[in-house]
Amino acid sequence: MTQQPPPLAAVAALDDHDGPPPEMLQALRQRLDTARPFNIGFPGATDFDYTALTELFAAHLLNNVGDPWIDGVAANHTKPIEREVVTFAADLLRASADDRWGYVTTGGSEGNLYALHLARDLLPHAIAFYSDCAHYSIPKALRLLNLDAVRIRANPWGQIDYDDLTRQLDRRRHRPAIVIATVGTTMTEAVDDVRRISAILDHLAIRDRFIHADAALSGIPLALLDAQQRPGFDFADGADSISISGHKFIGSPMPSGIVVVRATHRDRVARTVGYTAAPDATISGSRSGHAPLVLWYAIHKHGREGLKKRAEQARQLAAYTKTRLDDLGWPSHRYDHAFTVVFRTPPESVLRKWVLATDNGWSHLITMPGITADTIDAFLTDMANAVAATADDRTPTKPVLPTQPPSSGRNGLKPVGSRRS
Amino acid sequence: MTAATTDQAEHRQQDPLRGLQYPTPPAIVVTKASHRSRVARGVGYTASPDATITGSRSGHAPLILWYAIHHHGVTGLRRRAEHARHLAADAHQRLRELGWDAYRHPHAFTVVLRTPPEPVLHKWVLASDNGWSHLITMPGITAETVDAFLDDMAAAIAAAPTTDMVAGSDR
Numbered sequence: 001m002t003q004q005p006p007p008l009a010a011v012a013a014l015d016d017h018d019g020p021p022p023e024m025l026q027a028l029r030q031r032l033d034t035a036r037p038f039n040i041g042f043p044g045a046t047d048f049d050y051t052a053l054t055e056l057f058a059a060h061l062l063n064n065v066g067d068p069w070i071d072g073v074a075a076n077h078t079k080p081i082e083r084e085v086v087t088f089a090a091d092l093l094r095a096s097a098d099d100r101w102g103y104v105t106t107g108g109s110e111g112n113l114y115a116l117h118l119a120r121d122l123l124p125h126a127i128a129f130y131s132d133c134a135h136y137s138i139p140k141a142l143r144l145l146n147l148d149a150v151r152i153r154a155n156p157w158g159q160i161d162y163d164d165l166t167r168q169l170d171r172r173r174h175r176p177a178i179v180i181a182t183v184g185t186t187m188t189e190a191v192d193d194v195r196r197i198s199a200i201l202d203h204l205a206i207r208d209r210f211i212h213a214d215a216a217l218s219g220i221p222l223a224l225l226d227a228q229q230r231p232g233f234d235f236a237d238g239a240d241s242i243s244i245s246g247h248k249f250i251g252s253p254m255p256s257g258i259v260v261v262r263a264t265h266r267d268r269v270a271r272t273v274g275y276t277a278a279p280d281a282t283i284s285g286s287r288s289g290h291a292p293l294v295l296w297y298a299i300h301k302h303g304r305e306g307l308k309k310r311a312e313q314a315r316q317l318a319a320y321t322k323t324r325l326d327d328l329g330w331p332s333h334r335y336d337h338a339f340t341v342v343f344r345t346p347p348e349s350v351l352r353k354w355v356l357a358t359d360n361g362w363s364h365l366i367t368m369p370g371i372t373a374d375t376i377d378a379f380l381t382d383m384a385n386a387v388a389a390t391a392d393d394r395t396p397t398k399p400v401l402p403t404q405p406p407s408s409g410r411n412g413l414k415p416v417g418s419r420r421s
Numbered sequence: 422m423t424a425a426t427t428d429q430a431e432h433r434q435q436d437p438l439r440g441l442q443y444p445t446p447p448a449i450v451v452t453k454a455s456h457r458s459r460v461a462r463g464v465g466y467t468a469s470p471d472a473t474i475t476g477s478r479s480g481h482a483p484l485i486l487w488y489a490i491h492h493h494g495v496t497g498l499r500r501r502a503e504h505a506r507h508l509a510a511d512a513h514q515r516l517r518e519l520g521w522d523a524y525r526h527p528h529a530f531t532v533v534l535r536t537p538p539e540p541v542l543h544k545w546v547l548a549s550d551n552g553w554s555h556l557i558t559m560p561g562i563t564a565e566t567v568d569a570f571l572d573d574m575a576a577a578i579a580a581a582p583t584t585d586m587v588a589g590s591d592r
Contacts, residue, residue, distance in 0.1 A: 019491055019492055020487070020488045020491035020492055021491065028484075056444075057444055058444070059444070060444055061444050062444060063446050065446075073546055073547075073548065074546055075546070106475045106477075106478075106479070107475055107476060107477040107478075108476070108477070109474070109475050109476035109477065110474075110475055113474070136471050136476070137471075137476050140471060140476075144474075245477075247477065253481065254479040254480070254481050254482070255475070255477035255478060255479055284446075285446075286446035287446060288446060290444065
């Protein structure tokens with residue numbers, strides 16, 4: 001159990017203050033520096049440096065309020081830059097050039113909420129179908145929107161169970177359907193096939209439908225693959241909306257994301273709902289002008305080829321990890337194209353040092369850009385030592401191996417890892 | 422969490438854009454803890470319940486607000502607010518002396534005025550709606566800025582003394 005923080009109470013004695021206490025900032029830096037090298041379980045790229053933007057962060061309020069395509073009265077925004085970022089994502093996600101709209105969000109969750117809000121406005125009587133391995137923000141958004149929803153089984157490695165999806169859709173063919181595909185699940189980085197979901201809906205003659213792809217984790221890296229290599233998940237494959245994360249693969253110092261939708265959907269809703277010429281087009285109203293700036297900087301710094309190379313390096317490192325775990329005889333799994341390697345939860349000594357995500361006897365690491373081969377080698381050395389120690393031991397303290405793969409966990413992953421304090 | 426209790430509202434949203442300096446839009450929401458515990462959902466792998474709307478949340482936003490709170494202290498924030506009110510009251514008073522219809526709520530930083538003549542609108546970024554505009558004397562807006570705006574207003578009114586005037590206002 002994590003340590004419970006003290007209850008919120010009035011901050012004492014701010015009247016006779018001496019300014020921001022430097023020792024607290026120092027302690028924060030120290031905690032970040034100490035933890036950083038061992039965090040290999042959570043999917044945020046760390047190979048960035050936005051020092052060039054420091055002055056814009058330190059002394060400018062940048063507020064991209066409302067629609068990115070309508071500049072508004074005040075000049076303190078980065079909307080032209082935001083439009084570039086959305087266009088970059090829309091191009092990668094193969095959105096039709098004349099049927100695209102989007103904005104920079106606070107993260108994948110807001111993108112999911114926006115897209116499902118749009119879907120509900122288009123199809124008010126729809127039922128939503130989502131995978132057992134969907135991100136927690138999906139059921140949350142469906143609750144917020146008061147949408148009827150059916151949770152669909154996932155296969156042992158986290159992909160949506162297409163047979164169960166077909167059966168559940170078939171029982172409710174009289175209602176419009178909103179289907180959420182997960183493009184990179186949190187635990188195994190499984191990718192639901194949007195082409196196949198689209199074909200199932202065709203087969204059942206469900207015409208009133210909306211497919212949302214929650215591609216927070218894998219949208220950008222998969223989109224960087226050549227067309228014949230990439231799984232079906234984008235607009236050309238049948239998606240109506242896609243949410244991606246900015247702080248996962250691209251890398252940003254604060255959570256961020258991009259949501260892209262088909263503009264015709266949005267326009268249809270805009271007419272129906274009667275928005276005016278100055279539409280409150282987003283979920284959050286006032287929006288960070290710094291988040292688009294950071295993503296724009298990263299996109300220009302790396303370029304499309306640089307991003308592609310970066311993704312390829314991450315995949316190679318993940319493949320290498322899998323091979324080495326195989327050599328150790330330690331059970332593991334990795335999808336093609338995945339940065340995620342899932343493996344049986346390591347012995348206690350490894351868990352104490354390394355921050356992994358763990359659920360029901362399985363753990364994972366993610367070779368996000370910023371994780372180096374040296375880090376992975378250090379982890380694998382610790383694994384080899386722990387495995388050897390356990391084998392020599394022959395005591396019954398060896399952990400009982402789970403019989404089920406990771407997707408069977410009902411409550412998501414349990415954090416296990418360094419608890420230095 | 423502690424409770425924010427008023428008769429009217431059980432959720433009180435405070436928008437720090439309008440009192441503290443902050444480079445990107447944040448806000449703080451406070452709710453009764455007893456309400457919250459009914460809706461928060463556990464999410465295992467993050468070791469923290471899914472208690473918010475956005476899930477992943479900026480760690481820089483609290484850092485900046487914390488820095489500003491400590492930088493000013495309660496006394497400093499109060500002084501800042503009083504200065505802003507003083508500027509707003511002054512702007513309101515001087516607009517009325519120019520004979521230009523204007524309105525200000527007690528304690529407000531906002532001065533609502535009849536939408537100024539074109540030359541003023543070209544130069545100054547005001548929020549305008551249905552014949553009314555407003556200015557807000559947020560910290561960072563100086564007395565010199567307000568002076569310059571009022572000079573432009575005076576000049577524009579003198580240039581077109583009969584247009585856009587609203588007679589008989591007692592506000």
